[in-house]
Amino acid sequence: MSIAVRTAIRLHPLAWRKRYADEVLGTLQDVADDHHGGRIPLTESVPLGIRGLWLRARSSISFWAGLVVVGLLIGCAATVDVEYLDGSLIDVLLRVNTGLGYSLPVLAAAAGWAGARARRAQIVGARERLRQLGAETWPLVAFTAVGYIIAVVVVVVRGGLMWMPVASLFIVLAQWAMILVAFAIGQLLGAVLPRVLVIFAAPAATWFFAGLLFTSQTAWNIAPQGFYRGIAFVFDVEPYTRVYLIAGIVIAASVLVVTVRPFWAKLLPVAVLAVVCSLVSVQPAPPPYQVAAVERSRAELVCSSIEPVVCLWPEQEAAFGPSLRAQMAEAYAVAGTLGLPVDSPGPGSVARYAMTGLPHPDDNWENASELGLGTVGFGPDDLLPLYAYTMTSCCWQEPTVGDGEYSAVSYAASILLGVPPERALPAVVDPYTGQRNFEPSGVPDRKAAQTLVHDWLTDGVNGVRPPD
């Protein structure tokens, strides 16, 4: 029997195969012997396979639910906002999140329905039950995959795509993990509840998880940094994530156990209760590093009384306050000599440079345009280049130059202020890995730095912000 014929017969539902497979095979052989020299032609096996596929599909709720999922994915991809699409693959994938978020409850409901039907079938044998489970759910998986790919293409067509070296496929893993969790929830509930209840309970339970997909910020932040940082970020920002993961693992394990050993289904309510209790009992808490950044009061800052005014946290003041102030004063003088647009030291003028992250009044997050998160852990060697960075950024007026040149100007200004070149790049410390990430600069030496700063001053002097 050729692979084509075997596949065509396998595509039919199990009940059909049990009844007709041998008979159809015999008839196919008769046709082949009389008309095709003993070989069963594709003109017979392919239509047979398509018909089997249709028979299997139309008898499964997964098929119809799959069509709904495809519609949701494509519909959302066609209407989601792509105005701010930056062209990276990861941003494209994130635009698919909206459709996936709405699809998860549908997936869970269909999986629940299939699970309930498998339970009612009272199939004997773990292998047979797994086969039944697979047969019930594969149309849903296939449709979701097809819809996902089409949705990505639709977003790309609408918003464009260009290669950026920041894409991480972690988001794809995360998205499909969510899909599997939705399946697991549906199957689990289907194993213990009647179908009428499952189609309501499964979407409701899944919606709880689906919310994660709508927080695209999470995925955006984890994208460029790789798997480890992604996990760390999700754990840090989303206070429920640990519980989500534990619940997901418990549910997936329960589904597997119940599928193989149906008797254990009697214990499922206990597992469900445990998961629900853990979800309810855990209170959201601010992530650890945010506590340090968000909850400190500006009143804690220790500011110098002489120009330039530099404000530090008490621990920074104790560790390196005097030496930093001296360094800053010298740099300030150099900047004035060079004509850099800093506040002139003198009576009546106050230039404040708060050397730490401060919460933004609107969203209580640090204002990244000032000195960012990483400054909390910085020492004096880092603060001077950041001072230069802040100095240039404070006086910037968009859109005179691009980000690259802006960074280069900061770097050049740092060098002119006496910062060693190897420390002159603006840097931030990754709060999870402790790694210092430097912004690239195209300034090769001091002479180039002087030229760049001079040009910047000449071109951008009108953009200089007056002293506060």
Added chain:
Amino acid sequence: MALQEPTFLILTSLAQGRKHGYALIKDAAELSGGRVTLRVGTLYAALDRLCTEGLIAASGEEIVDGRLRRFYDLTEEGAASLSDEVTRMRSLASKAHTRLSERPGLAFA
């Protein structure tokens, strides 16, 4: 409702007596003058549906050269359905015949 042509051919073939799948394919080709060749997929989809509707029924099986042959036979309900279809087609054919006969310039027997 009018029967589809493959269904009509299958029922007509079985009106002669019980037949297995391949015999039905051959008979359908002969009945249609070679115009209709039933695919195996089409045949068994129709047989499955007709069994479900009670128009035909399985009527024994045998193994020939290692190949399973299941025979199908027309039920009373199937015979009645085929008879209704024949009456409907005959009536329709009669009307067509009458109108064509009245058409001037066309010699129609």
